Amino acid sequence: MSYQEKKNIVSLIATILIFGFYCLYMFQRHQEGSLDSTEAFRFWGSFILILIPVSIIAKIIIQIAFNIFYRITTNEEEPSFSDELDKLIELKATRNSHYVFMLGVVLSMGSLVMDMPYSVMFIIIILSGFMSEVIGYISQLYLYRKGV
Amino acid sequence: MGNGNSNGLISNNIRNLRFHHDEMTQQQLAEKVGVTRQTIVAIEKGKYSPSLELAFRIAFVFKLPLEEVFSFEWNNL
Numbered sequence: 523m524s525y526q527e528k529k530n531i532v533s534l535i536a537t538i539l540i541f542g543f544y545c546l547y548m549f550q551r552h553q554e555g556s557l558d559s560t561e562a563f564r565f566w567g568s569f570i571l572i573l574i575p576v577s578i579i580a581k582i583i584i585q586i587a588f589n590i591f592y593r594i595t596t597n598e599e600e601p602s603f604s605d606e607l608d609k610l611i612e613l614k615a616t617r618n619s620h621y622v623f624m625l626g627v628v629l630s631m632g633s634l635v636m637d638m639p640y641s642v643m644f645i646i647i648i649l650s651g652f653m654s655e656v657i658g659y660i661s662q663l664y665l666y667r668k669g670v
Numbered sequence: 671m672g673n674g675n676s677n678g679l680i681s682n683n684i685r686n687l688r689f690h691h692d693e694m695t696q697q698q699l700a701e702k703v704g705v706t707r708q709t710i711v712a713i714e715k716g717k718y719s720p721s722l723e724l725a726f727r728i729a730f731v732f733k734l735p736l737e738e739v740f741s742f743e744w745n746n747l
Contacts, residue, residue: 605706607705
């Protein structure tokens with residue numbers, strides 16, 4: 523298995539774990555109170571705004587740890603640059619990722635049209651953000667395995 | 671020859687050429703043409719058709735014309 527495939531698997535697992543633990547932490551903290559009250563907007567806003575830096579920092583730390591582990595276990599250095607194949611795969615994965623997120627945004631607007639609670643819209647947007655990232659990593663993994 | 675790309679149209683002779691050039695490794699070829707070893711592996715397996723520039727770079731390394739390194743079949747057009 524190549525460095526890129528291993529890196530994608532690690533990133534995929536990291537994304538799922540970070541999102542899972544973050545959701546557990548946030549929902550435990552805000553269990554009391556209705557999610558449709560005025561406070562709810564503040565909650566969802568902070569949920570998204572805090573999630574972004576937390577996941578970026580956690581992923582940087584995990585990536586550094588993975589690179590150190592990779593060097594120790596394989597005695598090889600990770601590739602220091604992205605070549606044309608890497609860029610092509612990244613572009614295709616990003617496209618798939620955007621499709622998923624766009625679908626999520628459309629669904630979230632649909633929830634408003636159908637008079638669902640506002641929290642449903644936020645949940646759909648957050649889940650589609652998470653899913654788009656997961657689909658991006660799975661796409662990369664698939665393209666590295668199957669070819670472009 | 672390689673297996674060709676996903677359409678089965680482009681194939682290559684890189685593995686044989688490496689062998690006949692002092693058993694050049696994939697890493698050595700990758701360094702000469704400026705890509706990662708993973709990309710050379712993908713090209714040899716027919717999982718990736720390189721850009722025209724990369725194809726020329728590979729041909730230059732082996733000092734051969736492009737069509738002796740890569741071949742193209744016109745079947746499905």
